[in-house]
Amino acid sequence: MQKFSVPFGKEKVMFELPENKVAGVLVSHAHEYQAPKSEVELVADALANPIGSPQLSELAKGKKTCTIVSSDHTRPVPSHIIMPQLLAELRKGNPDIEITILVATGMHRPTTQEELVAKYGEKIANTEKIVMHVSRNDEDMVSIGTLPSGGECLINKTAANADLLIAEGFIEPHFFAGMSGGRKSILPGIASKITVLANHCSEFIDSPYARTGVLEGNPIHKDMLYAAKAAKLAFICNVVIDADKKIIAAFAGDREKAHYEGVDFEMKLAGVKPVLADIVVTTNGGYPLDQNIYQSVKGMTAAEATCKEGGVIIDVTACSDGHGGDAFYNTLKEADDVQKAMDQILARGRNETVFDQWESQILMRMLLKFTIIMVTKAPRQMVEDMHLKYAQNIDEAFKMAKDIVAARGITDPKITVIPDGVSVIVK
Known part of the structure; x- marks a missing residue:
């Protein structure tokens, strides 16, 4: 088994995966760099x-x-x-x-x-x-x-x-x-x-x-x-x-x-090569970067660059401050159809941008390609209002992810882990 400890607010989330299920682990070399001075x-x-x-x-x-x-x-x-x-x-x-x-x-x-x-x-x-x-x-x-x-x-x-x-x-x-x-x-x-x-x-x-x-x-x-x-x-x-x-x-x-x-x-x-997988686990680097869903979109984009289309992104992010932006939250909540909401955003000119539109746009871009499960302290209803799936813990998230890809005929999914999604450049 391969053991992982990833940041979650001011805490850590621990989990284990069978070695043969891990497609790759994407880590910035900054984490191992030894500074020459204080x-x-x-x-x-x-x-x-x-x-x-x-x-x-x-x-x-x-x-x-x-x-x-x-x-x-x-x-x-x-x-x-x-x-x-x-x-x-x-x-x-x-x-x-x-x-x-x-x-x-x-x-x-x-x-x-x-x-x-x-x-x-x-x-x-x-x-x-x-x-x-x-x-x-x-x-x-x-x-x-x-x-x-x-x-x-x-x-x-x-x-x-x-x-x-x-x-x-x-x-x-x-x-x-x-x-x-x-x-x-x-x-x-x-x-x-x-x-x-x-x-x-x-x-x-x-x-x-x-x-x-x-x-x-x-x-x-x-x-x-x-x-x-x-x-x-x-x-x-x-x-x-x-x-x-x-x-x-x-x-x-x-x-x-x-x-x-x-x-x-x-x-x-920070540069790492993508390792494509059906399920990708990411984080927003812990506190203070994972205070809300708004900021957590950043860590999701690292997973976006290495997740197979139709796959699942598991975002481990505390979000103790909630969604992080009323306009951001309401745009997603009021979107009955994500594609239609995205089309409306893309139709706006440079001087027609509305508050938090960019964050909504990037999150929608990912929602149109992947299922996103959040392991978070944010309220379940808030998460689900934003077309995201909620998991109480990492084990529940893995079970949900495997069921989702199994419905697409993938019975032996591989998993890529990004312990700190905001610290890497996946390309």
Whole structure:
């Protein structure tokens, strides 16, 4: 028997499979990579040796204000390690600089005070000036140009009005932006809903280049690059993390040069070849990435790339925060026919995008090809409302999956396991 332990919220789900039933196990090499230095030292080295940029302390000289764009509670960015060093570097170059931390919530809910403390530590959470980005607050936005796609580029005025704009974040595979990090701190991180909706249009989501690990030719990535440049994002500090959310590499400096170097590093570790199977088990990497169904779609797309059409995806994801988006949930719930609902989305123009449409579109894309079973803490009714199947535990999920493929005449299904679906690039 082959034993597995996969992340589920802050816990683990354990299961065993006969060796002859396992088609493959897809794991990012980041999980076995041995970092040469401690997390603090890796970030310190990156800041001391920026890529394509002067040091942050030099950039701070002569500036009155600085805004640091910081990832929100849905991202496992180890800000408690990065942020103190960013603050120290800025004040080393300019002790009097006025610093604001702008939490890049994108289209997510605001981060709570408790989450801020967990993210930054008591001192920073309680003493630094922290502003929460709310994409729906039109009065907080400033226009800085027009995206290549034609949408208006509006970003938070706290960023637009800063003398120096920098960002912290992490680099991981992303299911339609190609890779996270870098320019993504601006769009969608601190962009207006108007800008996000234009960028996340059905046409772009439907593009074969809007896929995990793909940047070249990706129309969503192209818009994001423009937004970061127009916002005058001057410096980034991005990290790569392992399965334990520990930093294994850090990249600082120019918004594009440092990001691309980090992307190259991550791509070499995260790339895996598909192993086609009738049943694929995936996760969303545990907390904080599996807080809701909305985020869990990401882990499903890793399974999508290696599941045989008509097969079953088993998604082991806690979703203690529920569905993660009213519009997302309601779109699926109100869809009597998934194909018709998908056709309606695809018919919408770039400026007709509705909230959470992209997530609905990607989930529907998978539902039209596979059966998706969720092992989750989310309520059964909520799961089933969204055309997903609910299992109380992994054993029930396997039984359900085998019955589903057996109905198609497959009596000896093979199973591929992806212990951390958001950490791999399957291609």
